[in-house]
Amino acid sequence: MGDILFQNTLTGRKEPFVPLHPGEVRMYTCGPTVYDFAHIGNFRTFVFQDILRRFLRMKGYRILQVMNLTDVDDRIIQNAAAAGVGIREYTEKYIRAFLEDTRTLNIQPPEHLARATDHIDDMVRLIQRLSEKSFTYSSDGSIYFRIAKFPGYGKLSKIDLSGIQAGARVDVDRYEKADARDFALWKAPKPGEYFWETSIGPGRPGWHIECSAMAMKYLGETLDIHTGGVDLIFPHHENEIAQSEAATGKPFARFWLHAEFLLVESEKMSKSLGNFYTLRDLFARGHRPSALRFLLASVPYRRQLNFTMDGLQQAASSVERLRNFVARLKTEKFPAGQSDSMAGRVRQAAADFEKGLEDDVNTAQALAAVFDLVRDVNTAIDRGEFRQGDAPQVLAAMQESDSIFSLLVDEDAAKLRALGFDAAAGPDDVEIEALVAERQAARKRGDYRYADRMREQLAERGIILEDTRDGGVRWKRK
């Protein structure tokens, strides 16, 4: 078992990862702002976080993960007001949708899913703590963090702030700041706006404070890993570091891992370009959850991922190959015994798989190891060299890789049905089995015309039949 290497945004280097507390990794992953349905770009990051988590688990660590749900911000307040509902009520719908999407993509739930509005007290206390150390000042009822007092500011983003002049873009906020670079910890309510009555005055939290407060509440003052999209490096994560470390005097997060952007047809995804997709949009076009998960997972997180419908199609074919392979191992009968080369081959594949992930979560490399094994085993089977006793260990290796990628269990149809897409509607298992038996009988008596017609009819209903060598038949839903 080799070292785990992570490219750390903080140091700009690839570094060996060892958690602070033996046997346990404490990670904070930036979650969605629940003002709308999450899109595939968001899920690129969330799938990465999931794979990171699953990988660390595979390496034997206990995981303590916190993901935030930002359920208060300008857009939420505006949209909720426009809809004439409270912000809790407004965000509830999107939180539910997010959790549903998350399950659809087999993203494991974190140990703590933290809603910002459930942690106002924690934020207030953190702001107080900062105030006691004179890192804050008030202006018009809002409280700001004084960046000039924090010497390490900019160490994550390596951004040169001297170019940002005081007052240059103050209008964005309509609040009075001493220095344009300062950011709001607490925002005074605008007239008619939703606010909390607290010991530091009425208002609502700034964007960054929730992550610091919730991360430290559940994970302690120094986390092992903090992740999010590259766009969050500045200002969000930079500000998290400033306010957290100013308060505690300790390093906030030891490793910062940032997922690159997903592009659509080489362009930034945006509503105006019409290339903005939610999971539901893709499912409505007949694409599968597993295909999307494969596509999002197959490109290493640090690379921009160019999303295309063709790519999604290709991903679906790749998933099919894996599933066909596992089905073959489970249903086909092989000569008894055990071959002498297979155990070593499987061990090699498992080692290559792990080695890929150890190198900064290189999923492309890990998948290549899986596909290599698939081909070699298929070849061995076709040559008659594969033995029944080899099957369990190959299947175990496939299971192991699937503990990371989660693609083998075919739940696509059930998920789509649960989400209300009828694309997946078709005959149930009992009916299929009966039709398959009828066709088998036809084949036995040599009535191939009838048998072939039945196969075509089933294909039209989305059922693919594969006759096996031993005269049996295997079927699957398309």
Add this chain to the structure above:
RNA sequence: GGCGCGGUACCCAAGAGGCCUAAGGGAGAGGUCUGCAAAACCUCCAUUCGUGGGUUCAAAUCCCACCCGCGCCUCCA
């Protein structure tokens, strides 16, 4: 302008000085197997890694210049 990704076959994509006469997947062509299919297997599919220089015994990998795509630079994953 500053900071940061990246440009490898028809498409996606790994590799970051010699194991590369460049992984893996998808698509395509031919073949094997099959009653026919499907699946699977075999063969073919980049003498070449954006372009031009340079360093080196050796470069897709290092250096320089240029071209192109994308992101961040106050609330977007």
